Amino acid sequence: MIRIEGSGASQLVQLIRELGYNSEVTMELATVTAAPPELKIKVDHMNLELEKDDLIVAQSLTKHKRKINMKSEGKTKISAMNVNPKVPPFKFDPGAVFVGQGTISFTGLTVDSADQTINEAELEFLDELKEGDRVMVVGINQGQTYMILDRVVTY
Template sequence: MEGSGASRLYQLFGGGSGSSGIEIKLATIKALPPTIAVQIDGDSIDTPVEGIIVAEYLTEHKRTINGAEAIFSCDLKVGDSVIVVIANDGQVVYVLDKAVV
């Protein structure tokens, strides 16, 4: 892939061809980390934890800020709507952010 970050992202998502195999959808949180499960809108079954990758800032994690350790709590709740990217023919679901709908 060539070009700026934006053009590479555009190419990753098929460059307008619609055949990239990557989709952006909404999903609903069905279970929280560490045994997270999501249900993609329109699907009748939940995606199990083995196929889900969650953005760190949505989970409980530690950060060091100016030499002090801060603990951030999980920002997700069961029933939350989230923005997901589905890749590898539905084998991997990336939870990117909470959706405000």
Template sequence: MALETIDGGGVSKLRDVIRQLGYNKDLDIEFGTVIAPLPDIRVKLDNANFELEREDLVILERLKGYTRTLKINGVEAVVEYPPVLEAGDRVALQMFNAGQDYVILDRLGGEGDVA
């Protein structure tokens, strides 16, 4: 299946690709806004009248913050990556377990990426 060329921001492009590929009952992509940051994160979905709380969410390591030990030319250094999700951030989420849980796929960036 060939996809047609899509104009617009990243979110618009993602939405249009999903429309072109068709609905998949096992995969629902939602968009929302972070209401409260980690560790007690809350996310308000665009098309729902409720907020997701920490126990409803799976958050990828790179969004939560982490540390890594690197070795450069034989010298070890610890690099800390801080959490990147802040209140007001727009996020893309994938629903699973029949809407009981969501994984935050990524933070959306740029003014043109409004769902």
């Protein structure tokens, strides 16, 4: 690092110039030209397509699973419609005891204002990159590798 001289403001400006500019990282816009697993993108200012070996993709843009705990207190509304009225949309516990006689028949089930707790559920995200998606990429290693950070939209 060079020796910085001058007033406090001058030193700050010189320091920002020295440390603030980073030619090693560039942010660019790109378009997905082929969906995973054979992912390819075309960076706006480049004439060639980058292939999956040149890319690092943020997990949120891939098919992936996450474990969650979910809790709602009195604000949950659960609804289900039975698409086949001859078959109930749920199974009864074999140990359940029913009093009386008759047939239970319904086309839907709604529970309002229910407390709900789900422990260690698995959430699967399916919305991976697809052809035509616009993405924000960061070029690293002097443009040898590109990291896809997220989808982008314009209004």
